[in-house]
Amino acid sequence: LSISASKLLDRDITSKALKLDEQEFLGEATCVVSEIETKRDRSLTLNLHGKNGAGGSRNLGSITVHAEETKESRISIEMKLCCSQLDNKDMFSKSDPFLRIFRINPSGKLVPICKTEVINNNLYPSWRPIHLTMQQFGSKDTPLLIECFDFNNNGKHTLIGKLQLSVAELERLHNDKNGANLVCPFGGQDKKEQFSFLDYISSGFELNFMVAVDFTASNGDPRNKDSLHYIDPSGQLNSYQRAIMEVGEVIQFYDSDRRFPAWGFGGRTGGQLSHCSNLNGINTYEVEGVHGIMSAYANALHNVTLSGPTFFSHVIHMAARMAGDATSNGVNKYFVLLIITDGVLSDIQETIDALVRASDLPLSILIVGVGNADFKQMEILDADDGRRLTNLTGRTAT
Numbered sequence: 258l259s260i261s262a263s264k265l266l267d268r269d270i271t272s273k274a275l276k277l278d279e280q281e282f283l284g285e286a287t288c289v290v291s292e293i294e295t296k297r298d299r300s301l302t303l304n305l306h307g308k309n310g311a312g313g314s315r316n317l318g319s320i321t322v323h324a325e326e327t328k329e330s331r332i333s334i335e336m337k338l339c340c341s342q343l344d345n346k347d348m349f350s351k352s353d354p355f356l357r358i359f360r361i362n363p364s365g366k367l368v369p370i371c372k373t374e375v376i377n378n379n380l381y382p383s384w385r386p387i388h389l390t391m392q393q394f395g396s397k398d399t400p401l402l403i404e405c406f407d408f409n410n411n412g413k414h415t416l417i418g419k420l421q422l423s424v425a426e427l428e429r430l431h432n433d434k435n436g437a438n439l440v441c442p443f444g445g446q447d448k449k450e451q452f453s454f455l456d457y458i459s460s461g462f463e464l465n466f467m468v469a470v471d472f473t474a475s476n477g478d479p480r481n482k483d484s485l486h487y488i489d490p491s492g493q494l495n496s497y498q499r500a501i502m503e504v505g506e507v508i509q510f511y512d513s514d515r516r517f518p519a520w521g522f523g524g525r526t527g528g529q530l531s532h533c534s535n536l537n538g539i540n541t542y543e544v545e546g547v548h549g550i551m552s553a554y555a556n557a558l559h560n561v562t563l564s565g566p567t568f569f570s571h572v573i574h575m576a577a578r579m580a581g582d583a584t585s586n587g588v589n590k591y592f593v594l595l596i597i598t599d600g601v602l603s604d605i606q607e608t609i610d611a612l613v614r615a616s617d618l619p620l621s622i623l624i625v626g627v628g629n630a631d632f633k634q635m636e637i638l639d640a641d642d643g644r645r646l647t648n649l650t651g652r653t654a655t
Contacts, residue, residue, distance in 0.1 A: 282308070284317035290324070291510030299324045332391040334424060338373070338403075339383035344441070346407035346415045351378045353408040354417060360393065361400040361421070369457070370394065370401070374585060375408045388587060392461040397425040405439055411652045412617065416441060457619055462591040464511040465518075465579075466504075468550055469572040470497060470536060471598040472524030472557070473565035475630070479558045485599050485628050486558055496627035498551060500597045504623065505547035508593055516543040518579070519550050520572055524561035532571035566603035569596060570611040573622065577615035584618060591619040599628040605637070609646050612638065616646075616654035 284305025293301045305317040338356060346352045355375040359367040370393045376382040394401060402421050406414040418439025422430075430437060477484030485496055494502065509515055519536035526534060535542045537553040538560055544553050576594040583590045602608060612622070626632040638646070646654040 284320075286320055288322065289510070293322055293324045295510055333388055334394070335386050335388050336427065337384070337386045339381070340405060340439070341381050341436075343380040343382070343405065343439075344417050345380060346417060351380050352417060353377045354379065354382045354405055355408055355414075356384060357404045357406065358387070359402040359404075360395055361402055367402060371587070371589075372584065385587075390461055393589075394424055397428070398423050401427075411650070412613070412655050413653075457591040462589045462619060463513060464508050465583075465590045465592045466508040466512055467518040467520075467576055467579075467592060467594045468501060468505070468536070469520045469522055469533070469569075469594065469596045470554060470557075471567060471596075471600070472521045472561050472563050473567050473598075473600055474563040475565065475567075475600045476563055476628070478563070486563075488555055488558065497554065497597050500595065500625045500627070501550050501554065502547060504593075504595050504625075505550060509547055515546045517546070517550055518542045518576075519544050519553055520575065521557055521561060522569075522572055523563070523565050523567055524557075525564045526561055530564055532568040533575050565600075567598060567600045568604045568607070569598075569602060569624075570604050570607035572596065573608065573611040573615060576620060576622070577611065577618055580615070580618040580620040592621070594620065594622045595625065596622065597625045597627060599626070600630050601632075601634055605634065606649065608638065610648040613646050613648040613652055613654045 284307060286303035286305050288301060288303060293299055300321055300323040302319050302321045304319050307315075307317065340354065343352055343354055353375050356373040358370045358372070360370055362368060370389060371387055373384040373387065376384065400421050400423050402419060404419040405417040407417055408414055418441040420437050420439055422437060472486075476486050479486040479488070481487060487495055489495065505517070509517075520533050520542060521536050522532045522534070524531065524534070526538070536550070536557055537544055538557060544550055572594070576592060580590075580592045583592075624635055624638065626635065
């Protein structure tokens with residue numbers, strides 16, 4: 258970031274070797290990086306104010322912050338990885354291998370970069386080329402951890418072997434037409450590390466915001482003022498509108514195209530009940546920006562008959578399918594699904610099954626409850642007590 262200032266009140270600083278504690282305070286301003294990055298010229302001018310907002314309307318000057326992308330950040334590499342003579346982990350067939358690649362930070366923390374496709378029944382797999390940017394792999398000397406697993410349907414994948422190499426070392430192996438041996442520690446069972454939302458973002462994943470709105474009858478007739486879907490002519494937002502605005506306005510800065518999938522569930526359109534219908538009422542499920550979600554929601558209230566029951570599993574399956582397709586195609590996106598609801602779930606087990614199935618994907622699901630219903634049932638879904646969700650077949654969420 259480069260910073261320039263104008264109309265400052267103090268002009269007696271001449272030395273470049275500044276000791277900040279000896280300088281006269283002129284003013285401060287705050288912003289988030291996304292505000293700069295989303296400007297056409299990547300520049301943002303802010304008015305300076307006193308500490309903690311002091312100074313009132315007094316003109317303390319302004320400061321312009323400009324962001325530039327370094328040339329190095331545009332560097333990308335393509336790798337084609339293959340294995341031979343893999344250890345067979347299956348009893349009645351051959352292993353179904355896939356790779357996971359992590360960047361190792363100086364602190365030793367693992368940051369996920371990518372995961373390959375699964376190649377079924379093959380001890381000599383050759384995966385599709387992997388494209389990585391420098392933002393993902395750091396530098397050519399940054400160590401990478403490459404893990405090879407045998408895929409299992411229950412989610413408990415078996416470690417076949419792993420190795421640690423940098424991009425520079427991988428290049429040397431390629432140039433010398435050599436390979437490297439995978440090492441399997443004792444036990445060979447997958448020890449999963451939970452990655453945070455910030456891990457994905459810092460690894461170069463772009464956000465994709467999605468919304469699902471509850472149109473079940475328990476919300477009340479939208480024409481009545483006591484309805485949770487009532488649109489106040491004065492402009493005061495209802496609970497659904499507030500949730501969309503408060504979450505959407507934060508996430509939209511990290512979504513470059515600002516095209517958001519938006520659905521409704523539990524309502525009837527043309528007499529047909531749907532548990533996952535396009536909020537805008539047309540063939541495409543995407544809308545333009547947060548204002549597009551708000552407009553589609555308001556229009557839907559004129560075209561949808563509130564009904565029920567309350568099912569989450571359908572919209573979760575839809576979001577998971579989009580996240581899965583992006584992962585399979587090597588698209589680095591992290592998906593955030595916001596579900597806004599007023600009532601008790603009618604498909605709790607199906608919802609748990611859908612969450613477990615989606616737990617390997619770059620997907621977060623936010624559930625916002627509105628109204629005065631009992632939402633204790635939702636506590637089962639968040640696993641805050643440390644017990645991970647388990648589906649009917651015994652698979653545990655990863």
